[in-house]
Each structure stands twice: as structure tokens, then as C-alpha cells.
């Protein structure tokens with residue numbers, strides 16, 4: 275990548291990310307944050323079903339298998355779907371900081387075409403934190419965890435409160451989520467001092 279845009283460059287007084295003491299242990303499968311999430315939920319037949327695993331630092335690894343439903347050009351993954359995979363892997367970093375955060379900005383470099391049936395090996399890490407702003411980056415490799423980089427992304431996530439979803443989400447889904455004890459448990463797993 276030739277360079278990061280100014281909006282994704284942490285300010286000079288940004289700090290190194292700190293793994294929350296109650297973060298999932300390294301190697302732990304993080305699970306889905308919401309059953310109907312297009313990126314990680316099991317309730318979306320054509321979703322990405324991305325599964326992320328906690329790393330030792332403020333990082334995660336994840337795998338995503340490109341399905342025929344994810345095509346753009348014949349036999350190749352759609353770029354927007356690949357950006358979704360990066361977004362989802364980057365979003366999973368919230369589990370390690372134990373904050374709720376949403377994507378503010380996402381920049382993606384498409385380096386290689388990604389055929390259907392490819393398993394994309396994703397790695398994401400937080401690079402810096404500045405107040406509510408979480409700076410992070412990710413790569414997606416083909417042919418194994420050490421394979422060539424096919425997709426690269428940098429992003430800025432912004433920490434929000436649970437009210438962000440309650441105030442803005444469609445009432446049907448919010449009410450269903452709020453009355454689901456399992457969903458409440460998952461939402462709390464993101465929060466510091468729940």
C-alpha cells in the first residue's frame with residue numbers, strides 16, 4: 275500500500291491498545307455478536323459466517339470461505355463482500371478491548387482476485403487508540419495463513435454506547451434483541467464495567 279490517508283493516521287498523542295483483562299483468552303473462538311449479522315451470524319443463509327479467534331495481543335484471526343452467493347464477476351468474490359469480511363474481522367477486535375464500536379471509516383486495497391471456494395485467512399489488529407477512536411488494520415490471505423495477501427484494509431472504529439443501536443435500529447429487531455437473554459449477554463461482553 276502506498277500510504278494511509280490522513281484520516282486513518284493516529285494523532286501524535288494516540289496510545290497503544292491495551293488488551294482488556296477480561297478479554298477472551300488467546301485461542302478462544304469469539305462467536306457471533308448477533309445471530310442476524312451478515313458478517314458473522316448463523317441466521318443469514320448467504321452471510322459470510324465469519325468465525326474469529328482471539329489472538330495474544332489486541333488482535334484476531336478469522337477465516338471466511340467465499341461461496342457462490344458472494345460472486346461479483348463470474349467465479350470471483352465481489353469486492354464489497356471482501357470489504358465486509360475485513361469490516362467484520364476488524365469489528366471483532368472490540369471483544370478484546372471490551373468496548374462496543376462501529377466502523378467510521380474503512381479503506382480497502384484489493385491486491386489479488388479471490389475465486390469462489392477460496393478460504394480467506396484474515397488477521398486484524400488494533401494499532402492505536404485515541405479517546406473513542408480505535409485505529410486498526412487487517413489483511414486477508416489466500417492459500418493459508420502465510421499465503422499471499424489478497425486484500426488489505428485500514429479502518430477507524432468509533433466507540434459507542436448500546437444506545438447507538440437502541441436509538442437507531444429498526445424497532446422490531448431491537449425489541450427482539452433486547453428480549454433475548456443470549457443477545458444481552460453478548461452485548462455485555464463488549465462493555466467495560468457492564
Ligand SMILES: CCCCCCCCCCCCCC(=O)SCCNC(=O)CCNC(=O)[C@H](O)C(C)(C)COP(=O)(O)OP(=O)(O)OC[C@H]1O[C@@H](n2cnc3c(N)ncnc32)[C@H](O)[C@@H]1OP(=O)(O)O
Nearest residue numbers: 281307361362365374376377378379407432434439451461
Ligand atoms: C443490542 C445491541 C447489540 C450490539 C452488539 C455489538 C454490535 C457491533 C457491530 C459491529 C458490526 C461490524 C462493524 C459495522 O459494520 S458497524 C456499521 C457501519 N457503521 C455505522 O453505521 C456508523 C455510522 N456512523 C455513526 O453512527 C457516527 O458517524 C459515529 C458513531 C461513527 C460517530 O458519530 P459521533 O457523533 O458518536 O462522534 P463524532 O462524529 O463526534 O466522531 C467522534 C470522533 O471520530 C471522528 N470520526 C468520526 N467519523 C469519522 C470518519 N469517517 N473518518 C475519520 N474520523 C471520523 C471524529 O472526527 C471525532 O474525532 P475527534 O474530533 O474526537 O478527534
